[in-house]
Amino acid sequence: HYRTPYPAIARERILQPLKMTSTSWGIANVPVESAAVPYIGKDGALQPANEDPWPNYGWAHADLQTTVGDMNRFLQALATGKLVRTATLEKLWQPQKLSGGGSNFFSTGWDTTRSDGYTQVGHDGGTRVRARLAYKGTLASGYWVFVY
Numbered sequence: 001h002y003r004t005p006y007p008a009i010a011r012e013r014i015l016q017p018l019k020m021t022s023t024s025w026g027i028a029n030v031p032v033e034s035a036a037v038p039y040i041g042k043d044g045a046l047q048p049a050n051e052d053p054w055p056n057y058g059w060a061h062a063d064l065q066t067t068v069g070d071m072n073r074f075l076q077a078l079a080t081g082k083l084v085r086t087a088t089l090e091k092l093w094q095p096q097k098l099s100g101g102g103s104n105f106f107s108t109g110w111d112t113t114r115s116d117g118y119t120q121v122g123h124d125g126g127t128r129v130r131a132r133l134a135y136k137g138t139l140a141s142g143y144w145v146f147v148y
Contacts, residue, residue, distance in 0.1 A: 014083065018073050023066040071131055071147045079133055079143045086139040093121050122146075 002009055007025050015023055038049040066074075077083050093112045095103035105111050110121045122132035135143040 014074070018070075018077050018082075020066070020070040020073055023064065023070045025064055068147050072145055075131060075133055075145045075147070079135070079139050079145070081139075090138060093119065 014020070039046040040049045041047075078089065079086070092108045093110060095105060095112060098104055105113055110123055113120045118134050118136050120132050120134045122130065130146075130148050132146040133139075133143055134146065135141065
């Protein structure tokens with residue numbers, strides 16, 4: 001539609017306005033020593049988790065590399081309507097009705113769950129990062145950002 005590569009559009013419309021200066025495309029741009037390391041509790045101590053080996057392109061969806069701080073800025077901008085109107089997001093994040101009568105928790109690229117009156121939306125990015133927004137009622141009534 002824009003006749004421009006996606007990374008250029010994302011930089012212009014999202015990364016630059018939100019000052020997401022630690023976000024880039026491509027594994028070559030991220031020194032291995034600065035990548036997140038997952039840990040598990042084992043034998044009373046934290047130890048690096050034995051991950052399934054993933055090829056470099058599998059580290060992040062769309063080959064996007066970011067930091068916890070930039071992810072937080074993105075999710076807060078999303079929750080406050082700076083990128084997309086919150087009413088639009090809340091509508092998009094509704095469970096999708098399936099042809100068999102059930103519903104699907106995964107809609108528009110985000111998984112959505114509801115528990116105790118709270119809505120949680122998010123996505124797991126590759127093997128190392130998960131991000132969630134949680135809110136009760138509407139985003140306007142308050143929200144929480146979790147990046148783990």
